Amino acid sequence: MRIYCTKDYKEMSRKAANLISAQVIIKPECVLGLATGSTPIGIYDQLVEWYHKNDIDFSEVTTVNLDEYRGLTKENDQSYYYFMHTHLFDRVNIRPDHSFIPDGTCEDSEFECRRYENQIRSLGGIDMQLLGLGRNGHIGFNEPSDSFAQVTHCVDLTQSTIDANKRFFASEADVPRQAYTMGIGTILQAKKILLVASGEDKAEAVKNTLFGPITPYVPASILQIHPDVTIVADEAALSLCKL
Numbered sequence: 001m002r003i004y005c006t007k008d009y010k011e012m013s014r015k016a017a018n019l020i021s022a023q024v025i026i027k028p029e030c031v032l033g034l035a036t037g038s039t040p041i042g043i044y045d046q047l048v049e050w051y052h053k054n055d056i057d058f059s060e061v062t063t064v065n066l067d068e069y070r071g072l073t074k075e076n077d078q079s080y081y082y083f084m085h086t087h088l089f090d091r092v093n094i095r096p097d098h099s100f101i102p103d104g105t106c107e108d109s110e111f112e113c114r115r116y117e118n119q120i121r122s123l124g125g126i127d128m129q130l131l132g133l134g135r136n137g138h139i140g141f142n143e144p145s146d147s148f149a150q151v152t153h154c155v156d157l158t159q160s161t162i163d164a165n166k167r168f169f170a171s172e173a174d175v176p177r178q179a180y181t182m183g184i185g186t187i188l189q190a191k192k193i194l195l196v197a198s199g200e201d202k203a204e205a206v207k208n209t210l211f212g213p214i215t216p217y218v219p220a221s222i223l224q225i226h227p228d229v230t231i232v233a234d235e236a237a238l239s240l241c242k243l
């Protein structure tokens with residue numbers, strides 16, 4: 001596990017964007033696993049800036065997203081589909097038929113989860129998976145639980161996640177209670193994993209992820225056993241770790 005400690009959010013974003021850009025340079029036809037949440041926004045902005053300077057080309061890249069709220073349409077400005085289009089897809093040359101996100105409107109959850117998992121497999125797996133970190137240690141929407149979920153599945157969001165994400169919605173009642181997410185197994189099969197974290201409110205989760213016991217109660221802790229994980233976090237997020 002490589003750990004980069006950056007001064008602040010801006011530096012974290014640039015460092016992580018550099019690693020993604022290196023992946024695209026090494027393998028232009030790579031499959032990038034992407035994440036949502038407020039943390040990756042600076043990374044996407046940086047990639048867009050480099051795209052305009054012709055320093056990165058997404059024309060052969062395929063993307064797969066970690067998760068999507070169940071029940072939100074693509075037009076809903078809180079859907080992860082909308083988020084990805086606003087922050088990245090509509091601003092660079094990723095081909096529309098080369099980006100995949102679970103379909104939040106599919107009511108048959110078993111069908112949708114199987115379809116999405118097969119989609120990722122048919123692409124040959126993920127070369128680099130970008131991950132944010134929930135305050136309770138969740139990755140994607142894999143919430144703390146008594147076992148690690150293998151494949152893409154439908155989850156009931158915890159109150160902690162609903163509370164953390166309600167800032168994006170008009171009211172708490174509008175926050176979806178369920179989501180489709182890649183499983184821990186899906187994530188761990190990525191060849192490389194890039195975890196980003198910023199701010200003091202992630203410090204406890206970062207400490208438990210990096211140095212705590214490997215337990216499904218801190219889903220990100222399983223990253224300790226993946227052979228190629230890079231963490232890029234700012235000083236505040238690493239403030240409880242003795243490096």
Ligand SMILES: N[C@@H]1[C@@H](O)[C@H](O)[C@@H](COP(=O)(O)O)O[C@@H]1O
Nearest residue numbers: 036037038039132133134140141
């Ligand atoms: N499903 C997403 C996660 O993928 C993300 O990592 C987390 C943290 O978000 P933020 O970066 O806004 O703290 O939020 C959501 O729950």
